[in-house]
Amino acid sequence: MKKLLFFAISLILYSNSAFTQSAKLDTQEAKALKEIWGKLGLVGREEWDFEKDPCGDLGHWKFHLICDCSFESNTTCRITEIIITSQNVSTSLPRDFTKLQYLQLLDLSRNYLKGTIPSEWATMRLSTLSLMGNRLSGLFPTALTRMTTLLDLRIEGNRFSGPIPKEIANLKILEKLDLSSNDFTGQLPAALAKLTNLITLRIRDNKFTGKIPNFISQWTQIERLHMQGCSFEGPIPSSISALTQLKDLRISDLEGEASTFPPLGKMLQLSILVLRNCLIDGQIPDYFRFMINLNTIDLSFNNLTGEIPSSFSQLDSAECIYLTKNNLTGPMPGWVISSAKNVDVSYNHFTWDASGPKRCEQRTINVVESYSSSTDKQNDIHPCLRKDFPCTKSNALLIRSxxxxxxxxxxxxxxxxxxxxxxxxxxxxxxxxxxxxxxxxxxxxxxxxxxxxxxxxxxxxxxxxxxxxxxxxxxxxxxxxxxxxxxxxxxxxxxxxxxxxxxxxxxxxxxxxxxxxxxxxxxxxxxxxxxxxxxxxxxxxxxxxxxxxxxxxxxxxxxxxxxxxxxxxxxxxxxxxxxxxxxxxxxxxxDFGTPNYGKGSEVGLIGGILGGLCFASVIIVILWRRGYIMSKKQYTETGEMSHTTSFS
CATH class of the missing domain: 2.60.120.430 (Galactose-binding lectin)
Structure with a gap:
């Protein structure tokens, strides 16, 4: 049976190979490909012979070129995918890509392309287009808003600017959209609400303004949402609770109005949660116990109060927990100190108890400046744990550089x-x-x-x-x-x-x-x-x-x-x-000549000076009594003698 199965698989592979070797790339597409290669400046970089069929000899093709050779009874091939990445292509985008009528995937990411997207590209029937990491510029290209077949659009890391046009609503079947690291401005248009098939949306590092819109509730299929570094205004809208399919949510550095913790209790599939510097007040909710897939949780640089919920100790899948710089109080939970995870609870206001950490270096646990300066038993707390963080060495010799x-x-x-x-x-x-x-x-x-x-x-x-x-x-x-x-x-x-x-x-x-x-x-x-x-x-x-x-x-x-x-x-x-x-x-x-030693050092300095003076006085008295130091009479006589001698 195994031999028969092996023979069948071999026959299928041989048949596919035979079809591929006998089929040839369409003549017009071969001509267009050669023109594209020339305009991208790739001729001479590769050893590929343009007289050979790229669909029949992929072994010598250093770039990814995929063909469909099922046309005209398996005798003709059409190019369906082109991937040219990390080749530092520095030209403009050729219009000639439109001549490849069956092209579905075009990936030109991480190059050095300039200019903008040709208007002629609007006729292309691409499903995937990646231009990430180039120098493309100008307003949001209108050609993109007319590519209604797009499922995946990535223009991250370019120099596009201006507002997102309302025509983006034309991309109704779009599933993945990445606009990160451009110079887009203005508010997010309501037209984005029409993209109800979105699975991924990354718009971080732009110059958007205004609040995070309530219409995000329309993206009920979304699994990955990144809205960092855009200076959006808070608070995070409560409508975010509708995004129950989210696996990766990242929002950070909001401006304006503070709010309590957003309603995320139904996002049970979350793996990555970043709500950093989002002006969140109040206590951490206890629903995290149900998020059994959480790997990374970052709630740092907020104004969270109260104790760390006990549910955090049950996040078995979590590898990284960041609660840095909040106003968390109460005793530090024992699971934090004994954890093998990366846990950062530094810069908080915990109260001291006997089970607290005795030092700041705790393997993968960061607890520096984690205890209130007003907490009791300050003498029991290592100085680096205190919020006022004084010099960590007792009787230390102070340094000046x-x-x-x-x-x-x-x-x-x-x-x-x-x-x-x-x-x-x-x-x-x-x-x-x-x-x-x-x-x-x-x-x-x-x-x-x-x-x-x-x-x-x-x-x-x-x-x-x-x-x-x-x-x-x-x-x-x-x-x-x-x-x-x-x-x-x-x-x-x-x-x-x-x-x-x-x-x-x-x-x-x-x-x-x-x-x-x-x-x-x-x-x-x-x-x-x-x-x-x-x-x-x-x-x-x-x-x-x-x-x-x-x-x-x-x-x-x-x-x-x-x-x-x-x-x-x-x-x-x-x-x-x-x-x-x-x-x-x-x-x-x-910047000082005479150092300012501080209050504690001043006491020591004054004490040292007084002690030195007392010691010197004792020595002088002893020497005087033993006759090593002259009396006033002896001094006068000797002085007069010396004076007479010096002028004789």
């Missing part, structure tokens, strides 16, 4: 300034103490097909950097959501803080890799210093250095530098999961 090579090995600049090594690689939910400094890292890189990378390294992209400084910029520390550096045990006073940046993940050259855009915010001592900071824009290119300097007053012996990703910038160049703030180095130098 600090230099960190973020993400790199120790570096000596001109043998005068030593930048300390910072090479710890964990970071999804991490607090690390390096001695006189520490860092807190929050977040994993969603959609990253590679392993999460929290340290970037590259030496090939650096330009215009003096030889003595280059080593500082070959590495950088990265975080997915938030990265905070602390300077610990600093003498109180004014300092010059320099933050060193260089973009080393993107290239300078004319390729799709140069189209990546990294945008984040920078806070120093809690004050916003840089909003929507783009290293490449500030430095004038990739691999170039930009240093931001600030005069900062240090109190309580602690300096705090925070970098925060607000959902803006590209996330798919050079590959999915490429985003988040980075920093190359930090230097902190005093």
């Amino acid at each position: 600090l230099h960190i090579n973020c993400g790199g090995e120790e570096v000596n600049i001109n043998n005068t300034i030593k930048y300390e090594a910072d090479t710890k690689r964990q970071g999804a939910s991490t607090y690390y103490n390096g001695g006189n400094w520490a860092f807190s890292s929050t977040g994993n890189f969603l959609d990253d097909r590679h392993s999460d990378t929290y340290i970037l390294s590259d030496t090939s992209n650096l330009h215009y950097i003096s030889t003595s400084d280059t080593e500082l910029y070959t590495t950088a520390r990265r975080a997915a959501i938030s990265l905070t550096y602390y300077g610990l045990c600093l003498v109180n006073g004014n300092y010059t803080v320099r933050l060193h940046f260089a973009e080393i993940a993107f290239t300078q050259y004319n390729s799709f890799n140069s189209l990546g855009k990294r945008v984040f915010d920078v806070y120093v001592q809690g004050e916003l210093k840089l909003e929507d900071f783009d290293i490449v824009k500030a430095a004038g290119g990739t691999g170039r250095v930009v240093i931001k300097s600030y005069t900062v007053n240090v109190k309580n012996n602690t300096l705090k530098i925070q970098l925060y990703w607000a959902g803006k910038g590209t996330t798919g160049i050079p590959f999915r999961g490429s985003y988040g703030p980075i920093i190359s180095a930090i230097s902190v130098d005093p």
Whole structure:
């Protein structure tokens, strides 16, 4: 029986091969393909002989070209799919694609294409079109609104601008729409409500305005909804409760009006939930116990109050839980401290009990600054757990300068300034103490097909950097959501803080890799210093250095530098999961001549001076009594003698 089955399968494969080898690509399509190849500048790049049939000799075809050879009794082939990705094609889009009448899938993502979409493309009967990661520009192309056969449209990571036209309602059967990382403006048009077959909608990183519309309730089939980094106004509408098929919901960085937690209780299929910085007040609902598929939950940077629901301890499938920077209170649950998951409950207001953590470094658990400064038994709490976060060393010797090579090995600049090594690689939910400094890292890189990378390294992209400084910029520390550096045990006073940046993940050259855009915010001592900071824009290119300097007053012996990703910038160049703030180095130098030691140090200094004076007085008395120090009479006589002798 097995031999017979094997023979049948072999016969089918042989028959298909025979049909493919005997069938030829339609003459007109072969001619059109050659014209397209020439206009895209691909002639000469490949060893493919245009005299050969691309549908009959796919083994030598380095790009994906798929044909349907069932035409005219299996003698004629038609091109149905073309995929040309990551080839840095830098031309305009050829009109000649319209000559391929049976083309259904066209993927030209991650190239360097310019211009806009030709109006002639409106006649194409594509089901899938991906132009992600190019330089295409202009208003939303009208040709796209006339491609009524489209099921999947992706124009993420381009330079399209203006409002979304109401004609988008023509795409009634559209299932996937990705408009992320463009410059679209205005409110979301009501016409989007007509797209009731949507399964995926990604509109993050644009310049949309207004509230998240109530008509989102019409997308009852949607499974993936991303609305990050667009400055939409809150609150999240209650109509979102109708989206019961959602598996991946990401909304972040809303403006305006606060609200209580949105009604998500019926979204039992959720795997990823991000409601970060969404102005959410009140307590966390208890319905999470029913979301058995949750893998990642991010409720950070809100104003959530009360205790962490006990239902969170039952999220067995959850690998990452981020409750960073809220106003959560009550005792910290025991499951948090003992968890093997990535759990970040830092920057909250828990009350201390005997079962609380005794230190901040807790494997994959981040609890830094997690306890209220007014909580009882402050002496039992490790200083780094307290909200006021004083110097973490008892009887510490205070320092007056600090230099960190973020993400790199120790570096000596001109043998005068030593930048300390910072090479710890964990970071999804991490607090690390390096001695006189520490860092807190929050977040994993969603959609990253590679392993999460929290340290970037590259030496090939650096330009215009003096030889003595280059080593500082070959590495950088990265975080997915938030990265905070602390300077610990600093003498109180004014300092010059320099933050060193260089973009080393993107290239300078004319390729799709140069189209990546990294945008984040920078806070120093809690004050916003840089909003929507783009290293490449500030430095004038990739691999170039930009240093931001600030005069900062240090109190309580602690300096705090925070970098925060607000959902803006590209996330798919050079590959999915490429985003988040980075920093190359930090230097902190005093602006004072005489240090301000702070209240505690002043007491010690005064005590030391008084003790020294007392000791000196005792020594003087002993020496005087033993005759080593002259009396007033002896001094007068000797002085007069000396005076006479000196003028004799």
